[in-house]
Amino acid sequence: MNDERIYKVSELNRAAKRLLEEGIGSIWLRGEVSNLRRAASGHLYFTLKDESSEISAVRFRGRTDLLPTPPLSDGMEVIAFGRLTIYAPRGRYQFVASIIQPAGLGALQAEFERLKRKLNSEGLFSPEHKRPLPRFPERIGVITSPTGAAVRDIISVISRRWPLAEIYLFPSQVQGEQAPEEIISGIEAAQRFSTTVARLDLLIVGRGGGSIEDLAPFNDERVARAAFKCEVPIISAVGHEIDFTIIDFVADRRAPTPSAAAELAVPNRAEIAASVAEAVARALRGINQRLERSSRLLDSTLRGYIFRIPIRRLETAAQGLDLRLAGLGRATREAYLRRARRLELLSERLRLVDPRLPLARGYSITRKRGETRPLTSAEGVGIGDVLETIVKDGRIISEAKEVTVEDR
Template identity: 40%
Template structure:
């Protein structure tokens, strides 16, 4: 007789989490750990402490509740090397395990932070961070080397921003280890390789080293001296775009420019095509205005030069001289006409006088005769010659014209006497 196998009943997530929690807490009733504090948070409302305990390779979440935190003799902070005693537990809502800290003692500063500060101080004393050695970035890069993981989100973010901001730039990606023990050496190698094209036709305008955010351990490759040396001696401008805005690594200080994030890096080093399109429109409008102004000014100058040319040209000079000659000719003709008219009048008068010359001579002879007669009758002359003029009725008469009993007047030009003729 065949029997059917009874299938396993599926567990709920909560049931599985409860089983794991029971197993963990039963197995790790007490743990004793040493490491460096990171991501420290003091919850002000509850008074609980939340942080991670880490070393060079791993980290684990920790919580210390308010009751245990009150007994601490120091204030926890990031970078401190501490020893904790506690128990392993699982936080069911998120399915994450964590250490419930019962005690926390300080064992000195964290080794990673100490290494970071020591290297930073050493490089700064050598002038690695000096602004005077920073190389300027070209405003319109044609070719950029991206040194990051090909599988990381940082690369996709940079490509996305570049495509929308300025798609005329060629991006060349170098697959680079950005996390782990070999990360520092690999970053330095790729920097040297990309920089080796400097001065050739295949040279890069900018080298970008970057990755997304993470813990200090995750970003440690960018804190190594080999990377700082590679950046310092590179001839190509280098931008460090590592982590988030609050993350600072050694490469940020040595690089020619530090970007808060990979996306922000592309916004900084690439021009905005929309802004430049607006600028080009403004420049074109200014050019049109300037060109119109220049053309108007040139047209005005040409008109002025043409006017000067016309004033100085032989044709216009000849035309003006001809016009003046014509005016002079007209004036001369008018003057000659007036002269001829005047001369004609004189000639006519003279001709008339010539025709009347015999009559004039006759009249002249008569006038001379009358003059002699008048002269003979001149009283002064008569006085001088003891003569008196005889007047009858106021008119001169001769003695022979007198008759007896005529009343006459005798005048010598001075005296007047009345007389009667007695007889002749």
């Protein structure tokens, strides 16, 4: 060991860098762009890959090209000229590109376009297959990751805009090899739930943004066909505004983000309340205008025949008319006020019977799985019964292991 040289890490990396740069030199490299990222410095970092391997790559800002660099995107297949090297501080093997030119569509993008043409020719994207969304949905299914930001955004928006809607989550992976099968299983489970347990008014299927590889499950032909067969109207909500996937074309409506899908799914209760108030005010204005027109017409008629009616009879008739008009106007206002008070009372009753109100104070609602009537006594529960407990922010499924009925 005394006769052998001991390298420092930095010396080894520098030596390996020289061997790699001098031994291979500059080369042309073909691959598909993935994980594209532009640093604040303006440098482009990405991965070049083929069907079995990948290499880290960088395109430094300001490097002179023989040809201009086109806009790059994930999934784009390119031919790049550059050199192999090692980034010595990290010991990272990478390709430094100086010329980048497109080599046609990347494999994933090409498959996307092929499948898009195929399904479109079969009629899966046809407008006549698009179903309208219900205006006031009561039950909404969601197929997405149970731990992602998408499900939190959807629940938050729906709870704020239309708290009367019930949300049912059918959890699924949204990226990776198992994701397509789980998304399909989620669609089928939602269909069974809607048929056998409680009718779903619509279904939101989606996830947050990501690379073209991350969104690949939503470009799967099996997922597209499962969505087309689903009897529940579907809103797709995959990625960001610029992302389009195959399921977006199959779905009944496409939303650019999960939050936008939630806004598309339900009305805004504040806007509904304002519309009702405006309708009442418009009806009242119409009644007043009709009364004014009738009053002017009658007054004109009386003036036309005044020479035929003795003055005292005219005065008596005029007073009687004033009394009747005053009574009619008073009755109309009282009727409007009674209806307004009744509307306020019904609104307050609706608020008081809202099951979420006691839930917010720590109470819960328990019922047998598949039933809608809440349990009020332990006598209605048997050993092994599956129970569903509703709390403020979700549902808990449990099984009855022991039932004890207290003496009254």
